[in-house]
Amino acid sequence: MGDRNDRVPMMTGRTRRSTIGPTPAGGNSKQANGSKQSSAGEKTPSHPSHSNGKVKKEKQVHEPVRTPQERSKICERLSCHVLQESLLSSASGYSNYRGILNWCVVMLVLSNARLFLENLLKYGILVDPIQVVSLFLKDPYSWPAPCLVIVSNVFIMAALYTERRLSVGTISETTGTFLYLVNLTTLLCFPSATVLTLTSMTPAGGVFALGVYTILFMKLYSYKDVNMWCREIRHTKARTLTRSHSCPSVAQSNGSAVHAHVSYPGNLTHRDIYYFVFAPTLCYELNFPRSPRIRKSFLLRRLFEMLFFIQLLIGLVQQWIVPTIQNSMKPFQFHVPSMAGYGLFQNDGAHVETGSELMRFGDREFYRDWWNSETVTYFWSNWNIPVHKWCLRHFYKPIMRRGANKWVAQTAVFLVSAFFHEYLVSVPLKMFRLWAFMGMMSQIPLAWFVGRFLRGNHGNAAVWISLIIGQPVAVLMYVHDYYVIHYMSQS
Numbered sequence: 001m002g003d004r005n006d007r008v009p010m011m012t013g014r015t016r017r018s019t020i021g022p023t024p025a026g027g028n029s030k031q032a033n034g035s036k037q038s039s040a041g042e043k044t045p046s047h048p049s050h051s052n053g054k055v056k057k058e059k060q061v062h063e064p065v066r067t068p069q070e071r072s073k074i075c076e077r078l079s080c081h082v083l084q085e086s087l088l089s090s091a092s093g094y095s096n097y098r099g100i101l102n103w104c105v106v107m108l109v110l111s112n113a114r115l116f117l118e119n120l121l122k123y124g125i126l127v128d129p130i131q132v133v134s135l136f137l138k139d140p141y142s143w144p145a146p147c148l149v150i151v152s153n154v155f156i157m158a159a160l161y162t163e164r165r166l167s168v169g170t171i172s173e174t175t176g177t178f179l180y181l182v183n184l185t186t187l188l189c190f191p192s193a194t195v196l197t198l199t200s201m202t203p204a205g206g207v208f209a210l211g212v213y214t215i216l217f218m219k220l221y222s223y224k225d226v227n228m229w230c231r232e233i234r235h236t237k238a239r240t241l242t243r244s245h246s247c248p249s250v251a252q253s254n255g256s257a258v259h260a261h262v263s264y265p266g267n268l269t270h271r272d273i274y275y276f277v278f279a280p281t282l283c284y285e286l287n288f289p290r291s292p293r294i295r296k297s298f299l300l301r302r303l304f305e306m307l308f309f310i311q312l313l314i315g316l317v318q319q320w321i322v323p324t325i326q327n328s329m330k331p332f333q334f335h336v337p338s339m340a341g342y343g344l345f346q347n348d349g350a351h352v353e354t355g356s357e358l359m360r361f362g363d364r365e366f367y368r369d370w371w372n373s374e375t376v377t378y379f380w381s382n383w384n385i386p387v388h389k390w391c392l393r394h395f396y397k398p399i400m401r402r403g404a405n406k407w408v409a410q411t412a413v414f415l416v417s418a419f420f421h422e423y424l425v426s427v428p429l430k431m432f433r434l435w436a437f438m439g440m441m442s443q444i445p446l447a448w449f450v451g452r453f454l455r456g457n458h459g460n461a462a463v464w465i466s467l468i469i470g471q472p473v474a475v476l477m478y479v480h481d482y483y484v485i486h487y488m489s490q491s
Helices: 002-020 034-043 048-062 068-078 098-123 129-136 144-151 153-168 173-197 203-237 270-278 296-328 337-346 349-359 376-382 385-401 406-429 435-441 443-453 456-488
Strands: 250-253 256-259
Touching: 098 296, 129 296, 144 153, 144 173, 144 203, 153 173, 153 203, 153 270, 173 203, 173 406, 203 270, 203 385, 203 406, 270 349, 296 349, 376 385, 376 443, 376 456, 385 406, 406 435, 406 443, 406 456, 435 443, 435 456, 443 456
Parallel strands: none
Antiparallel strands: 250 256
């Protein structure tokens, strides 16, 4: 009995210990013995918090922390689309079409290669640079156009000495204005009368001479205005103006030019006025920007371009334009390259670049992006900057200051431009058909229509159509009328 009583408490104690210890998930009864309890006791630390710590350590080992760059690479692998516009859509803002432009040039060359071969097989080589001389000189011993250009120095000296008299007060402003009126009017009438009178003057020579006189007229008009403004400032504010680099005396210091500044009327010198006459600008001023030196390599490139493009233009005219016109008008003998000479006078970047470099003239902005013109007025304001500056400074703004509205001033500018276009074509051809005049005046309603109803690409297309169709039609009208007057009457 005693032994039995001793056993009961031991069983009770074992039972308590077995209930206090954690029971395995499988409820295995073998854990009741001592060995199993001790092993169960070793598993007791497997508390949920301890198990989470082990999981975190395992995650740190198998999933390392990634940088933002690595995460972006993963996103790029997973996604390949973004919110964007089509490249050629106007909303994309894309503007680099150089490759398309090159493609158009290549297609243009290839499309004209067949015409080039047909022309060579049919006519042979017609290009003759020496023949161009005959366009300007009928008689090699008679040079009317160059002689007419030399005479223009008389008008330059008249303007200079008039300004000198005005600067010292020898003559009044009214007398000076009258002398300028006579000088400038004669400047336009004398060469036109000479061209119309001399039978030895060729159309090309007439265009060249009248072009020189037209440029000189605009330069001397600007010369008059600027010096008048200088006198007004001197008289009203009693202060001097520093003279420009328009034609400074130059001294050398360490290889660089040092310019002397002079005040009005120190600019009234022969050197100053002739610098302005030959400078590639129509507007006189007291402070012309000057480049520090003449870049010889740049100058040689411009000279090469000038000679190359002149010969290329003459070759195209002789090889293509002349045969085409001769086929349409068999007895036609008019030298079409005179029209090409007019085109060279109008715009030849190589000429003005060469002159600018030789004279170290700093302002080289002779045109802006006229090819992007969306309005007619923008085209005429940007395709020839020297002419635009002259019209704006000496014609448009003075009219506006007198109380005229914008459209009246623009109409007046187009009227003056139309006059000079007709002057440069009709007088050398010795016939008056007003095609150039009407073509320029037609720009006024065209400018209103394009500016009012067309925008963006549609406006640019309208400007290009007017350029491609308008000017060639006017030239053909003059060619036709010249042929009818000079050759149909003879036959």
